[in-house]
Amino acid sequence: NAGVTQTPKFQVLKTGQSMTLQCAQDMNHEYMSWYRQDPGMGLRLIHYSVGAGITDQGEVPNGYNVSRSTTEDFPLRLLSAAPSQTSVYFCASRGLTYGYTFGSGTRLTVV
């Protein structure tokens, strides 16, 4: 089925470890973005991309890196995980009709 695929679904990291959250879409959407969801704070935009080779910062970019080498993939990297990055992460993509499609999320715990 077409959509946004996120992996892994769950992850536990130790403080200081690095990892990459994967996001892939097969709808040929130009726009992709990463959000984190925390209780009482809604979804906050981390980074976004309007096309291959173009990325920009959102509301809460510190501690995260992104790249967009292809239209399909938009990985989110945590270079040195911190407990404050414990959250649920959602990837989303958007086509020309402004309809956003969300992935199923990655639940990350940093201990």
Place this chain on the structure above:
Amino acid sequence: AQSVSQHNHHVILSEAASLELGCNYSYGGTVNLFWYVQYPGQHLQLLLKYFSGDPLVKGIKGFEAEFIKSKFSFNLRKPSVQWSDTAEYFCAVNARGGATNKLIFGTGTLLAVQP
């Protein structure tokens, strides 16, 4: 920059009660508006969206929302809620045009429907 406010953080209703969740946004230009729902343990699903035209928008599962430009509001309504509507609801705004295309969310409203 655009922002979204959802004033009701936690709403508790009995089945068959009517629902209205408030959403106000802050942005001087033209916007696209959305309501998303997140059922327990699931990801976000689109309930409805407003781009232009009729300000009364009907979505899935009997939900509707009204865009009132003069009040910068996009309130979500449902005449009669069901237990299965228990979920968290998010209002979101996207500034139309420009280079950013960012979708900004409110902090969410947790709805609990008691049978």
